[in-house]
Each structure stands twice: as C-alpha cells, then as structure tokens.
Amino acid sequence: MQITPLNPEDPLSLGDFELLGRIGQGGMGQVFLGESLGGEPAAVKVIKPSVVDSESRQRFAQEIEVLKTIWGPRIAAFLGAESEAEQPWLATEYVDGPDLARHVNTHGPLPSVLTAALGAILAEALSAVHTQGLLHRDLKPANVLLGPNGPKIIDFGLAAFTESTISLTAPHQVVGTPICMAPEQAAGVKPLTAAVDVYALGALLLFAVTGHYPHEAATPYMVFHLVTDPGTAPDLSGAPSELLPLLTGMLAKSAEDRPSLTDVVQQCRSVIEAQGMKIAQARRRLTAHTAGQRHKAAPADGAPTIPWPAPASDTPGTEIIPADLETPLPSDAPATSPTLVETPGPAEPPVHDSPGTLSPASRDHSDGSRRDQPAPGRPPTASRRPKEGTHTLRHSVQARKTAERLRAAYAAKAPF
The missing domain is CATH 1.10.510.10 (Transferase(Phosphotransferase) domain 1)
Incomplete structure (x- = not known):
C-alpha cells in the first residue's frame, strides 16, 4: 500500500497514535498510517474539518459503536477513537494490501x-x-x-x-x-x-x-x-x-x-x-x-507499488511505497532524532484544508520537510495544537526507523 508524507497542515498525533504518513483519502476524511504507544500500526481515519457538523459527528459516533460491537478475523479490528474531539478520529487495524x-x-x-x-x-x-x-x-x-x-x-x-x-x-x-x-x-x-x-x-x-x-x-x-x-x-x-x-x-x-x-x-x-x-x-x-x-508488479529491487486512489483535484507529487521503507538507511545517515516528511507543493483546495498549520519556525524551509526535535512529553491531541517550540512527539524504535526511511526515500526521489 502506498504511503505519502504528511502535509504541513496534518496533525502529528491523534490521541495516543503518532501519525507517520498518508495512506488514503475519501469524500469525508483522510486516512493516515499511525502507530500506537506500543508500536502497533493503525489506519487512523479523520473527518475533514470542512464536513464536521452535528450530523457527521453522530454518524461517526455510530460507526465507532458499530466497530466496538462487531469482531472477527475478517473484520479490521477497532483500536481506538474520539468522536468528540475537535477533529474526530477513528483508529482500526492496518491491513497492508490493496483493495x-x-x-x-x-x-x-x-x-x-x-x-x-x-x-x-x-x-x-x-x-x-x-x-x-x-x-x-x-x-x-x-x-x-x-x-x-x-x-x-x-x-x-x-x-x-x-x-x-x-x-x-x-x-x-x-x-x-x-x-x-x-x-x-x-x-x-x-x-x-x-x-x-x-x-x-x-x-x-x-x-x-x-x-x-x-x-x-x-x-x-x-x-x-x-x-x-x-x-x-x-x-x-x-x-x-x-x-x-x-x-x-x-x-x-x-x-x-x-x-x-x-x-x-x-x-x-x-x-x-x-x-x-x-x-x-x-x-x-x-x-x-x-x-x-x-x-x-513490484520493481526489480523492491516491493510492489500499490497506489491509493486520490481525488481528481489533487496535484500529483512524489510518492513513497513500502519498498522505500524496506531500503536500508545510507551509511552516513544521522543517528539523531527523526524527521517527518511533508509533500512540498500546492495546498489542497480550501474544502480540504485543516484550520491549523505549522508555524514557520517549526520546519526547515530549505526543503520544507523537517520539523524540529520536540522536548519529551505526551503527544498532543488533535483538538489542541501545541504552541511554537512546545510540540512533542513519541519516538519508538519503529517510529524512528520509519520516519528516517521516509525522509531518505523522499529525498532520493525529490526533483530538487
């Protein structure tokens, strides 16, 4: 399944899930690849701010209750949710494969x-x-x-x-x-x-x-x-x-x-x-x-490319696939804090925009892809974006590796 970097306006965490990249988008919301406190991968669905109203919240709450009720080996498992958050979200089991x-x-x-x-x-x-x-x-x-x-x-x-x-x-x-x-x-x-x-x-x-x-x-x-x-x-x-x-x-x-x-x-x-x-x-x-x-269908040197359908209005950009995440880091890659990658380029149409964006001081303007290392602490919820200089991220070993590989793979493919 194709993974693309987070956009500047995307939340960095939702509840106890750190967000590592984008894996899909629909009419009502965005789906992110997330990771739990214990390192469990998850598909985290978020309602777009432009469609958050009382009815959409009620429908979202019903979906959450449904997922709490059902179970089975052929149902993507419920992992967590917050329907009353400023940006309602729902986390389910991440299934690595195409539809x-x-x-x-x-x-x-x-x-x-x-x-x-x-x-x-x-x-x-x-x-x-x-x-x-x-x-x-x-x-x-x-x-x-x-x-x-x-x-x-x-x-x-x-x-x-x-x-x-x-x-x-x-x-x-x-x-x-x-x-x-x-x-x-x-x-x-x-x-x-x-x-x-x-x-x-x-x-x-x-x-x-x-x-x-x-x-x-x-x-x-x-x-x-x-x-x-x-x-x-x-x-x-x-x-x-x-x-x-x-x-x-x-x-x-x-x-x-x-x-x-x-x-x-x-x-x-x-x-x-x-x-x-x-x-x-x-x-x-x-x-x-x-x-x-x-x-x-995979390239000769890696895993398959499974693109996720995107809205027609989206501007194509550099894309990261699972093969890129399996590529060993370069020998000279720094062993310091990870960076999360964001796709530079035109923003999505206003109907898809989130209300908050990162402050200029919170990313490296030389390539638009670096956020400063946060101080230790609990990840913020979607309803409260941190003030400049106070944002925190959880960094498990897997999250650190994934973020570094996303950065390395994206840098290698970037046209600039």
Whole structure:
C-alpha cells in the first residue's frame, strides 16, 4: 500500500497514535498510517474539518459503536477513537494490501475457484456481523482489503443496527454505492434486511470474476434506474458457468428470492470441491495469488507499488511505497532524532484544508520537510495544537526507523 508524507497542515498525533504518513483519502476524511504507544500500526481515519457538523459527528459516533460491537478475523479490528474531539478520529487495524477494486483493475479478474473462496470468506464474515444485529449496507470491492493474511472488510460507516428504531436518514433518503446496491435499498425501502448485504456480496463477486458490475451506466441516477427496474436483469456476461447459479440467486431483484449467507457459503464450497480442492486450500491459494500478483508488479529491487486512489483535484507529487521503507538507511545517515516528511507543493483546495498549520519556525524551509526535535512529553491531541517550540512527539524504535526511511526515500526521489 502506498504511503505519502504528511502535509504541513496534518496533525502529528491523534490521541495516543503518532501519525507517520498518508495512506488514503475519501469524500469525508483522510486516512493516515499511525502507530500506537506500543508500536502497533493503525489506519487512523479523520473527518475533514470542512464536513464536521452535528450530523457527521453522530454518524461517526455510530460507526465507532458499530466497530466496538462487531469482531472477527475478517473484520479490521477497532483500536481506538474520539468522536468528540475537535477533529474526530477513528483508529482500526492496518491491513497492508490493496483493495479488491484496485487489484482487479490492475491485475484482472480472479479465477472462478478463487472467487468462490472469496465468497465463502466474506459470506461467513457478514453472517457473523448479522448475528450481532448489524448490516454493513455498503459492501463493495473498495471496502475489501487483500492483506497478507487474507481479505478483510472495512468501513462500517453506513452500517445499521437491524432492529434500531433510530435512523440517521430521512424517509426515502438513500445512502450507499449504487453499483453494489440492492434494489430495495436503492428504492428507499425500510427497514432493510440481511438480503441487502447478500446482493452487495453478489455484485462484488461478479466484479471479482468478470471486472464489471451487475448494472453500469454513465451516471449514478441511471444506475439507480437500472437497479430498481424490475424488467432489467443484471448483466452476468463473462461469468463462468459454475458460478452462474450462485450469482443469479444473489442478484435476484426480490429480497425473498436471494439465498441466505449460509447457503452462499455452501454453494461456494460446492464450486471449490467440484474442482477437486478443499475450502482451506482455496483460501490459501487466494491469499497466495493476490500476494503473488503484487510481487510480480513490484520493481526489480523492491516491493510492489500499490497506489491509493486520490481525488481528481489533487496535484500529483512524489510518492513513497513500502519498498522505500524496506531500503536500508545510507551509511552516513544521522543517528539523531527523526524527521517527518511533508509533500512540498500546492495546498489542497480550501474544502480540504485543516484550520491549523505549522508555524514557520517549526520546519526547515530549505526543503520544507523537517520539523524540529520536540522536548519529551505526551503527544498532543488533535483538538489542541501545541504552541511554537512546545510540540512533542513519541519516538519508538519503529517510529524512528520509519520516519528516517521516509525522509531518505523522499529525498532520493525529490526533483530538487
């Protein structure tokens, strides 16, 4: 997964997590690579200041409560959060791998047996979520990360308690991703049932094995029309024959006609066993396959480059990849306090800006990439930026190495 340096306006720590770089960005916030007091890597999501209001805080608080409630080996674990901070943040397990959408777009569709293995894994994970009284409601390829230990589901921002009487959406308001949205969800039907996640998983598996979705169109509104039109069947072209019965059932227009998640697991097992393989073997092959594709795409001297999608308005800049962090430090690298690197260049549009920036005295203007060594002390929270000359950072051995390698790798690639 691609890591880029922090920007000057980024916080240096949130709660007990020191921030080491940027790993992603979405419409609502920024995701950072962080490190806990004990050295545990984390993905730290922060709501953009421009969208922080009472409703976004309430949604964020609900996501936190959802993550506290659910657990499982295929769910990115909850590590910490602070919904009432000036900049609300949420830390989850860091999964070092691309999402399914990027993997398929880069390396092509998965073989049918591996798609069946993925279906069994995710169906079992969703079944555990449903057992805990929750729906995901926004399952899609971008929300499945292909890590070194197998796939994991992320982003429960739209998850809902199935029996909750409190809703954050107005009547007939639709939230979710149209290309993977069940017809009843697109039509604004409430309450929703477990069948919406079955449909979304079917759309995800169709994409995994063919590279396209059940309904595609030029605009989201056209996709909504296709999804909700009873007379428009899903496009299953390119799907292998052994998966057609499963995908047809999962993508049925009527929720009552879709199989349960337990049935999905059983049908996926049948596809795998029909090809002379056990489910455990198929799971291992899936992980080995996705890891192997990353290895093939790697530069000759290092690990793969897995770019993270950025908004179209972003200005491309120098990027740091995991291979750079594995490169030994130069023999003449100083053994003193680390520096954190920031991308010099145009600032993001005002809608993405954070209210605070580093003071001129707190960074080296010769290259825009150095912050002064802090005095010992506890890292500040996001809601209180330190006064000039008083900022503190925690420096574990791993943090020191990561910061030094980011600095060295960025300096080597900088065009100036």
